[in-house]
Amino acid sequence: MTDAEFDILDELYFVTSFPDLQQRTGLTAPELEQQLRGLLEQGLVRCFWPDPDTELAYEPTSFGALRQDCFFLATKEGLLQHNTR
Numbered sequence: 001m002t003d004a005e006f007d008i009l010d011e012l013y014f015v016t017s018f019p020d021l022q023q024r025t026g027l028t029a030p031e032l033e034q035q036l037r038g039l040l041e042q043g044l045v046r047c048f049w050p051d052p053d054t055e056l057a058y059e060p061t062s063f064g065a066l067r068q069d070c071f072f073l074a075t076k077e078g079l080l081q082h083n084t085r
Helices: 003-011 018-025 029-041 060-069 076-083
Strands: 045-048 071-074
Touching: 003 018, 003 029, 003 076, 018 029, 018 060, 018 071, 029 045, 029 060, 071 076
Parallel strands: none
Antiparallel strands: 045 071
16 A cells, blocks of 8 residues: 555544545545545545545546546555555
């Protein structure tokens, strides 16, 4: 797990919007998108859209267009990996 992935998971114990996550991690939007893509592909993060209660299946082709309006939450596996680092 990279430092950036660790920092992102550290913020995702609760549902968090993309702008809030970007502000808290200090990552640029493209950097954050790239890291989130990796975490989503690994099953360590869940994505929600258009609201924090509606889970959205990760689709690589549409994620870039939606990311700004999405919310994110670490999965159980993501939290376990974060806590065992």
